[in-house]
Structures are given as C-alpha cells and as structure tokens.
Amino acid sequence: AQSVTQLGSHVSVSEGALVLLRCNYSSSVPPYLFWYVQYPNQGLQLLLKYTSAATLVKGINGFEAEFKKSETSFHLTKPSAHMSDAAEYFCAVTQNNAGNMLTFGGGTRLMVKP
Amino acid sequence: DTEVTQTPKHLVMGMTNKKSLKCEQHMGHRAMYWYKQKAKKPPELMFVYSYEKLSINESVPSRFSPECPNSSLLNLHLHALQPEDSALYLCASSQADPDTQYFGPGTRLTVL
Numbered sequence: 647a648q649s650v651t652q653l654g655s656h657v658s659v660s661e662g663a664l665v666l667l668r669c670n671y672s673s674s675v676p677p678y679l680f681w682y683v684q685y686p687n688q689g690l691q692l693l694l695k696y697t698s699a700a701t702l703v704k705g706i707n708g709f710e711a712e713f714k715k716s717e718t719s720f721h722l723t724k725p726s727a728h729m730s731d732a733a734e735y736f737c738a739v740t741q742n743n744a745g746n747m748l749t750f751g752g753g754t755r756l757m758v759k760p
Numbered sequence: 761d762t763e764v765t766q767t768p769k770h771l772v773m774g775m776t777n778k779k780s781l782k783c784e785q786h787m788g789h790r791a792m793y794w795y796k797q798k799a800k801k802p803p804e805l806m807f808v809y810s811y812e813k814l815s816i817n818e819s820v821p822s823r824f825s826p827e828c829p830n831s832s833l834l835n836l837h838l839h840a841l842q843p844e845d846s847a848l849y850l851c852a853s854s855q856a857d858p859d860t861q862y863f864g865p866g867t868r869l870t871v872l
Contacts, residue, residue, distance in 0.1 A: 690863040692860060736802055736803075747808075748805070751802065
C-alpha cells in the first residue's frame with residue numbers, strides 16, 4: 647500500500663523568501679515520487695520526479711526536491727519565491743507493482759505575498 | 761512534446777443529456793487515465809486503460825462509460841449525470857507502468 651501526506655494545506659510566503667512544501671510518503675517498495683503544480687482552472691503540470699537515481703532532483707521553475715529514505719520525505723523547495731509561484735502543489739507516489747496507480751497527497755496551496 | 765489535449769474545455773449539460781469528453785495524445789504512450797477533481801481536492805482516479813484495454817475501474821457509476829478507440833484517443837461518455845458529478849475531468853497518459861503521468865488541461869463539467 648502507498649500513501650502521501652502533505653503537511654500544511656496552506657503555506658504563505660513573501661516574495662523572495664524560501665519556499666518549503668512538505669511531503670511524506672509510505673510505500674512497501676521503493677517509490678517513484680512526483681511533484682505537480684496546478685494553476686487555477688488548469689491541469690496538472692509536472693515539476694519534477696524521483697525515480698531512484700539522484701536523491702536531489704531539480705525541476706522546472708527553480709524548484710528542487712530531496713528524497714530522504716530515512717525520513718520517508720520528499721520536500722519541495724525553491725530559494726526565492728516569485729508571485730507566479732502561487733498555485734496548488736500536489737505530491738504523488740507510485741511504485742513498481744502499483745498497476746499505474748498514482749496516489750496523491752491532499753495538496754498545498756502556496757500563496758505569495760508582495 | 762508532452763502534450764495531452766482535451767475537448768471541450770467547458771461543458772454544461774442537463775441530467776437527461778448524453779455527452780462525451782475527448783482526450784488525445786500523440787506521444788506514443790500506452791496507458792491513459794481519467795480522473796475526476798472536485799474543488800480544493802486532489803484528482804481521484806476513475807479509469808485506467810493499458811494497451812487499449814480497461815485495466816482499472818475504480819468503482820465508478822455506470823453513468824460514466826469510458827472508451828479507448830485507439831492508442832492515441834480516450835473518450836468518456838456521460839449519461840444521466842447528477843449535479844454532484846460537476847467537477848474538473850482530467851485525462852492523463854504515461855509511457856508505461858510505473859512512469860510519469862502527463863495531464864491534459866481538463867474539461868470543466870457542470871451538471872444542471
């Protein structure tokens with residue numbers, strides 16, 4: 647079984663501040679982990695993914711995430727927030743025997759203050 | 761190119777109507793998905809097609825009927841829907857299992 651928990655349904659930062667969105671997962675086998683971003687009334691856009699290669703993964707728009715097996719975490723960070731980063735962010739997990747099943751966390755709404 | 765297209769963008773229908781949602785990808789992906797997303801919630805998986813065969817049906821009511829005519833196309837036929845079926849319907853595709861799923865822009869469905 648697999649599951650994802652995103653701590654904090656809402657996160658607010660000032661423009662230029664560090665962005666940290668938290669994601670913890672549970673998986674019975676080595677996981678594949680993803681971060682997606684969703685802007686209002688749009689589909690989900692892939693930010694980055696971890697598939698058992700490098701533990702520090704760099705994505706689009708300056709985001710990165712680090713896979714920490716000991717903490718079962720895959721937190722998303724960006725050094726300096728921009729107004730355009732305001733959106734909903736979803737962490738998701740799948741695994742080799744999941745039969746194409748992607749399990750999403752509850753989502754985190756990122757708000758960026760000027 | 762990682763584009764999944766969906767039509768229509770918006771759809772308003774009555775409870776007695778029959779309509780269809782369409783999804784298309786030309787990335788050679790062999791798995792295609794339908795998700796339903798309510799406001800402020802993550803997407804919920806409805807159906808998975810793998811190599812044009814239905815592989816997962818997440819106990820979706822029969823008023824939703826999926827169809828995969830070929831490897832590039834996925835339809836969702838709608839009939840006798842309820843107002844609570846109003847949501848954003850997302851299509852996705854992936855190369856294999858497990859693999860990255862690429863999402864379309866969605867169809868915003870309103871059932872009156």
